[in-house]
Amino acid sequence: MDYATSLALIAPEITLGLAGLMLVLVAAWGGDKLARPISILAATALFGAGLQIIPALHSGTMGADAAAFGDLFRADAFAAFAKALIYLASIGALMVSPAYFTRLNAMRAEYPVLVLFAALGMSIMVSAGDFLTLYVGLELNSLASYVLAAFLRNDRKSAEAGLKYFVLGALASGILLYGISLLYGFTGTTGFAAMQGALSGDLGMGALFGIVFVLAGLAFKISAAPFHMWTPDVYQGAPTPVTTLFSTAPKVAAMALTARVALEVFGGQADAWRQIVIAASLLSIIIGALGAIGQENLKRLLAYSSINNVGFILLGLAVATADGASAMLVYLFIYVAMSLGSFTALLMLRDDEGNLYETFADISGLSMTRPLLAWCLLLLMFSLAGIPPLLGFYGKFVVFQATVDAGLVALGAIAIAASVIGAFYYIKFVKVMFFDEPANVVTGKSEAGHWAVLLICAAIVSPLGYLLTPSLVDLADKAASTLFLGM
Numbered sequence: 423m424d425y426a427t428s429l430a431l432i433a434p435e436i437t438l439g440l441a442g443l444m445l446v447l448v449a450a451w452g453g454d455k456l457a458r459p460i461s462i463l464a465a466t467a468l469f470g471a472g473l474q475i476i477p478a479l480h481s482g483t484m485g486a487d488a489a490a491f492g493d494l495f496r497a498d499a500f501a502a503f504a505k506a507l508i509y510l511a512s513i514g515a516l517m518v519s520p521a522y523f524t525r526l527n528a529m530r531a532e533y534p535v536l537v538l539f540a541a542l543g544m545s546i547m548v549s550a551g552d553f554l555t556l557y558v559g560l561e562l563n564s565l566a567s568y569v570l571a572a573f574l575r576n577d578r579k580s581a582e583a584g585l586k587y588f589v590l591g592a593l594a595s596g597i598l599l600y601g602i603s604l605l606y607g608f609t610g611t612t613g614f615a616a617m618q619g620a621l622s623g624d625l626g627m628g629a630l631f632g633i634v635f636v637l638a639g640l641a642f643k644i645s646a647a648p649f650h651m652w653t654p655d656v657y658q659g660a661p662t663p664v665t666t667l668f669s670t671a672p673k674v675a676a677m678a679l680t681a682r683v684a685l686e687v688f689g690g691q692a693d694a695w696r697q698i699v700i701a702a703s704l705l706s707i708i709i710g711a712l713g714a715i716g717q718e719n720l721k722r723l724l725a726y727s728s729i730n731n732v733g734f735i736l737l738g739l740a741v742a743t744a745d746g747a748s749a750m751l752v753y754l755f756i757y758v759a760m761s762l763g764s765f766t767a768l769l770m771l772r773d774d775e776g777n778l779y780e781t782f783a784d785i786s787g788l789s790m791t792r793p794l795l796a797w798c799l800l801l802l803m804f805s806l807a808g809i810p811p812l813l814g815f816y817g818k819f820v821v822f823q824a825t826v827d828a829g830l831v832a833l834g835a836i837a838i839a840a841s842v843i844g845a846f847y848y849i850k851f852v853k854v855m856f857f858d859e860p861a862n863v864v865t866g867k868s869e870a871g872h873w874a875v876l877l878i879c880a881a882i883v884s885p886l887g888y889l890l891t892p893s894l895v896d897l898a899d900k901a902a903s904t905l906f907l908g909m
Contacts, residue, residue, distance in 0.1 A: 428490035431497040434471035434505065435549075438542040441467035442535055449531035457529045458520050464534035465516045468541060472509040475502040479897060484904035489551065493615060496551040503751055503901035504548040504678035507758050511670035512541045514762045517871040518769055519663035525776040528574055528661075536573075537667065540566035544675035548682070553602045553612040556679065560598075560643070563672060564591050570667070571660040583659030590642065590652045598639025604632030614687045622690045633688055633695055640683065643676035646736060647705035650729045654713070657725035662778065665721060666765035669728050670758045677732070677754060681739055681747060685905045692742040699740045700833060704840070706733030711843040720771075720780045723847060724764055727806060730844050731757050737821045737837055741828040747902035749824040752894055756805075756817040756883065763802045763879025770795055770876070772866040779863055782850070787860025795868070796855045798880040805883035807848035808841055813887035820895075 429436070445460050445467075452460075478488065479502035488498035516534055523529035539562060546559030568591065572584020606612050608629040609620035621629060642649040657665045688695055710730025717723040735757070738750035770792075771779045779785070789796040805814030818841065825834040882890070 428495070431488065431490040432495060432549075434474045435542060435545050437471045437474065438467060438538060438545065441470075442538045442542060445535045445538065446532075449535055452531065454529065454531050457523075457531045457533065460531050461516050461520055461534040464538045465513045467538060468509045468513050468516075471545070472506060475505050478502040479506060479901070488904070493551045493613060494555045495546075496549050498549075498901075498904040499897075500678070500682065500901040500904045501549040503897060504674055504754075505545050507674045507755060508541055508544045508548070508671045511674065511758050511762055512537055512667065514766070514875050515663055515667035515670070517875055518666060518766050521869045521871065522661065522663050522769055522778075526574065530573075533570075533573065536566045536570050540570065540667070541671065544671055547675045548678040550679065550682070551614050553605070553614075553617075556683075557595075557599070557602070560679075561595065563675065564595070567591075567668070567672065570664045571656055573664060574661050577661075579659035580661060583656045586652055586659075587656045594639050594642035594649070597635055597642075601632045601635025601637075601639060604628055604635060608632065614682075618687050618690060621688065625691050625694055630694055633691070634698065636683065637680070637695060637698055640676065640680045641702055644673060644680060644732050645729055646702045646732050647709040647729060648702075650706065650709065653729060654722045654725040657728070658719055658721045662721065662765060662769050662780075666762060666769070669724070669761045669765060673728070673732070673761075674754055674758060677735055677750070681750060682905060684739055685742060685747060689742065689906070696740055696742060699736055700830075703733045703736035703740055704833070704836060706730065706736065707837055707840045708733075708843075711840055711846075714844070714847045717847070718781050718783070720768055720782070720785075721765075724761070724768075727764075727844070727848075728761065731761075731806070734818060734821055734837065734841070737825050737833065740833065741824050741830065743824070743828055744899070744902045744906050745827060746821075746824040747905055748895070748898040749820040751898040751901055752820050752891075753817040755894060755898075756813050756887075759879045759882040759887075760802055760806050760814060763798070763876055763883065764806070766872055766875045766879065767795060767799050767802065770868040770872050771864050773863055774866050776866060782854050784861055784863050785851070786854050786858040787862075788855040788864060790860045791862060792864055795864075795876075798876050799855065800852050801880045801884055803848040803851040807845040809845070811885045811888075813883045813885075813891075816888065816891060 449460055478497055478499055484498045488496050490497060516537055520529055543559045543563030550556035550559060568584055568588045571587045572581050574580035609617050611617050645653040706729050710726045714723045714726035735750050735753050738746040768780055805812040808815045808818040822834050
């Protein structure tokens with residue numbers, strides 16, 4: 423494939439890269455007074471990149487037609503599906519950020535640029551066709567994320583979150599690199615397609631250790647138990663708009679990357695890694711559910727909820743079939759809507775002076791003072807709990823169905839039982855908001871951008887969201903099939 427064709431395949435990444443470089447110059451020359459216009463331009467660049475992936479997503483592009491630069495990069499339908507979620511989540515995070523940072527006098531011109539470069543790194547991650555490409559994208563995203571977590575330089579919690587994320591992220595990167603080096607040593611290649619062929623026969627002990635280390639490094643990125651320890655502290659300490667981003671776009675990128683590596687590269691050795699994924703899935707579901715029960719801080723609770731949801735998504739990966747991969751993608755779409763809406767709602771919990779509130783005591787009786795906000799939160803929490811007829815139920819249903827169809831009935835039964843535990847703290851939201859005495863602290867008006875994101879997410883997870891499911895399932899099936907092309 424010639425360079426012109428390869429460059430055409432990476433057009434979304436070129437768009438984001440050039441936009442990021444130009445906005446860096448604008449930020450340097452114009453200063454912080456241009457922070458809002460730069461945010462709008464960054465969101466526009468993300469939207470433009472999103473338009474460029476529509477053909478691949480719609481047509482189900484796969485195989486040689488999607489390979490760029492000697493198969494270092496894959497612009498296939500699977501990557502396009504993940505990129506669509508990444509770009510939409512990043513745009514949503516940019517929409518809810520300016521008001522928050524402006525109130526703290528902390529809105530900086532570099533913030534939207536960092537989000538843009540993080541999105542570029544995530545875009546490269548999900549299109550990786552080689553472990554070197556994978557690592558470049560992963561580190562580009564990580565470097566921007568470390569700065570974003572510590573963005574409030576004068577806030578001790580934000581600085582602590584950034585430091586913890588950096589130290590544990592460096593550890594996870596080291597584990598991942600060690601696994602990659604082992605696999606390279608035993609297969610003689612870093613390319614996904616070549617490594618898949620090299621691992622197709624009997625699996626040696628050295629290669630098995632490489633697979634374990636790679637999956638362990640990726641498990642940190644998706645905050646799967648037992649590599650979840652950073653999640654509650656970083657989610658609580660990072661600025662809430664940054665937490666909104668962390669809970670959505672990077673989660674999609676890391677989960678899509680994990681699926682590509684496990685199903686495409688290690689797909690021929692599914693029996694060797696399936697038990698690892700099953701263990702991580704069950705631990706994430708149980709630890710996420712139990713860890714959230716005693717939480718009073720809403721951001722920490724949603725962090726454990728994120729861990730819990732990762733466990734359900736990993737059920738689809740454990741199936742190691744096209745149906746399981748499709749169920750993963752459907753669940754990811756629904757999870758992004760639920761998580762983005764939930765953290766946006768937290769940003770709207772403030773008083774007339776702009777002070778934010780984030781505990782259960784603060785939302786007591788919220789239905790009396792902010793009824794529309796309370797009802798939107800009710801929809802989101804019931805959807806996260808998987809209560810029908812909300813769309814969160816459908817996400818769990820397709821994952822459980824794929825698990826049972828693959829013969830993993832016991833795994834599905836345990837996951838269903840564990841999901842009942844998680845319903846407790848989601849219902850607690852509703853009990854506190856609708857049945858407790860009003861705290862009368864959430865009295866501030868919310869910005870139009872916050873309402874737009876919240877109402878769109880609430881509409882998606884409501885029964886109206888089922889209107890999207892035929893198209894969503896069709897796109898997810900096309901995307902998932904690309905992972906099994908060479909098997």
